[in-house]
Amino acid sequence: MRALLVCAAPVVGTCELLGRLAAxxxxxxxxxxxxxxxxxxxxxxxxxxxxxxxLAPGDLDRLRELGxxxxxxxxxxxxxxxxxxxxxxxxxxxxxxxxxxxxxxxPDHALAALGVMLSARDLSPHLAEPEVDIWxxxxxxxxxxxxxxxxxxxSLVAFGSSAVVxxxxxxxxxxxxxxxxxxxxxxxxxxxxxGCAQIAVSEGVILAIAPQVNGxxxxxxx
Numbered sequence: 001m002r003a004l005l006v007c008a009a010p011v012v013g014t015c016e017l018l019g020r021l022a023a024x025x026x027x028x029x030x031x032x033x034x035x036x037x038x039x040x041x042x043x044x045x046x047x048x049x050x051x052x053x054x055l056a057p058g059d060l061d062r063l064r065e066l067g068x069x070x071x072x073x074x075x076x077x078x079x080x081x082x083x084x085x086x087x088x089x090x091x092x093x094x095x096x097x098x099x100x101x102x103x104x105x106x107p108d109h110a111l112a113a114l115g116v117m118l119s120a121r122d123l124s125p126h127l128a129e130p131e132v133d134i135w136x137x138x139x140x141x142x143x144x145x146x147x148x149x150x151x152x153x154x155s156l157v158a159f160g161s162s163a164v165v166x167x168x169x170x171x172x173x174x175x176x177x178x179x180x181x182x183x184x185x186x187x188x189x190x191x192x193x194x195g196c197a198q199i200a201v202s203e204g205v206i207l208a209i210a211p212q213v214n215g216x217x218x219x220x221x222x
Contacts, residue, residue, distance in 0.1 A: 001026040001027070001092070001093045001094050001095055001096075002024070002025040002026050002094065002095070002096050002097070002098065003025055003026065003027055003028070003029060003089040003092065003094035003096070003097050003098070004021050004022055004024075004025040004027075004028045004029070004097075004098045004099075004100065005029050005031055005034075005082065005085045005086070005089065005097055005098070005099045005100070005102075006018065006028060006029070006030050006031060006034035006035075006037055006038055006043075006045065006100055006101055007031045007032075007033075007034045007037075007081075007082060007099065007100065007101040007102040007113065008031065008032060008033030008034045008036065008037055008054055008055075008101060009101045009102055009103060009104040009109065009110070010104055011100075011101050011103065011104045011129055011130060012130065013130030013131070014037060014041070014100060014101045014129075014130060015037070015040055015041035015042075016041075016130075017100065017128065017129070017130050018037065018038070018041040018043055018100060018101075019041055019042065019043060021098055021100060021128055022041075022043045024098075025098060026094075027046040027047075027092060027094075028043060028044070028045040028046050028047075029045060029046065029047050029048075029049055029085045029088055029089055030045035030047070030048040030049070030063070030068070031049060031050055031081045031082050031085045032048070032049070032050025032051065032052060032053065032054050032055055032081040033050075033054030033055050034048075034101060035048045035055050035059055035060065035063050035068070036055060036056065036059045037101055038063075039059060039062060039063070044066055044067070044068070045063065045068050046068060046069065047068055047069040047070075047071065047088060047092075048060070048063055048068050048069070048070050048071070049071045049073075049081060049084050049085045049088050050071075050072070050073065050081035050084065050085075051072065051073050051074060051075040051077065051081065052072050053075055071084075071088065080112055080113075080116065082099070082102065082112075082113055082116045083116050086116060086120050086123070089123070090123070094123060095123065095124075096123055096124040096125075096126075096142075097117075097120065097123045097124075097125050097126070098125075098126045098127075098128050099113065099117060099125060099126070099127050099128070100127070100128050100129060101129075102127060102129075103127060103129050103132065103134075104129075113127075114127070114134075114207070117134075117136050118136055118159055118160070118205060118207075120136075121136045121138045121140050121141040121205055122140050122141045123141060124136070124141040124142035125141075126221075130212075131211065131212040132209065132210065132211045132212065133209075133210045133218070133219070133220070133221070134207050134208070134209050134210075135207070135208045135221070136205065136206075136207060137165075137199065137201045137205070137206050137207075137208055138201055138204065138205040138206070139201060139202065139203065140205075143200060143201050143202070144198070144199070144200050144201075145198070145199045145200075145208055145221060146196060146197070146198050146199075146221065146222040147191060147196070147197045147198075147199070147208075147210065147219040147220065147221060147222065148191070148195055148196050148197075148219065148220055148222050149191055149195065149210075149217045149218060149219040149220055150191055150192070150193060150194075150195035150217070151190055151191060151217060152190065152191045152210060152217050152218055152219035153188055153189070153190055153210065153211055153213045153218075153219070154167075154170065154189050154190070154191060154197060154199075154208065154209070154210055154219050155186055155187045155188055155189065155208075155209040155211070156179065156186030156187075156189070156199065156206050156207070156208055156209070157179075157182060157183075157186060157187075157206060157207045157209065158179040158180060158181050158182070158183060158186075158204055158205070158206050159181055159182070159205055159206070159207060160181060160204070160205055161181060161204055161205075162178050162179060162180050162181065162203075162204055163178070163179045163201060163203055163204025163205060163206045164176055164177070164178055164179075164201070164202045164203035164204060165177060165179055165186070165199065165200065165201050165202070165204075165206055166198075166199070166200045166202070167186075167189065167197060167198070167199050167200075168197065168198045169191060169192055169194050169196050169197035169198055170189045170190060170191055170192055170197045171189060171190045171191075171192055172189050174186075176202065179204075179206065186206070191219060196222070197219070
């Protein structure tokens with residue numbers, strides 16, 4: 001089962017993207033103020049999770065009236081709202097997750113969101129934003145990723161420890177190459193003339209990042 005976790009970062013274009021994402025998953029979890037994002041986009045979440053410090057009482061009442069399950073936690077807690085949403089996704093049987101509206105606004109929140117995704121790598125996390133897609137790749141979850149989009153930019157960044165990765169179908173191919181954490185070796189590669197790239201991780205954890213660059217085509221998962 002696939003779950004969509006909707007956060008509340010102020011990302012331009014989220015509403016249009018959210019409608020497409022919601023149609024591709026089995027259930028939607030609004031992460032605190034993500035409930036308001038869902039309402040604005042006309043998407044009904046199945047559940048709202050968080051301490052509700054960024055969700056107006058009127059929006060919360062409306063979500064409750066629409067039939068969403070509400071799980072409200074104390075603001076005095078050791079886990080972020082996104083972490084609680086991942087726990088709820090697991091409880092509902094999710095085997096993969098998509099996260100959106102999480103990569104803008106405060107940089108500490110954006111980094112923490114990536115940290116949650118990395119810790120949930122067995123759920124093959126995908127961060128989908130209007131101007132960037134990020135996939136967590138590891139042998140504990142999604143180890144293979146195929147991307148399409150001739151000329152599109154793709155960056156690979158290792159986290160936590162060194163990773164071993166192979167990339168085919170790009171301008172600068174890699175074959176079982178070691179990437180040190182946050183090394184620049186995997187930055188700004190491009191999908192080649194064939195229009196399709198394959199990324200394989202045999203050790204460690206990496207982020208495969210497909211940004212929108214100067215309006216050019218952006219890589220998309222196949």
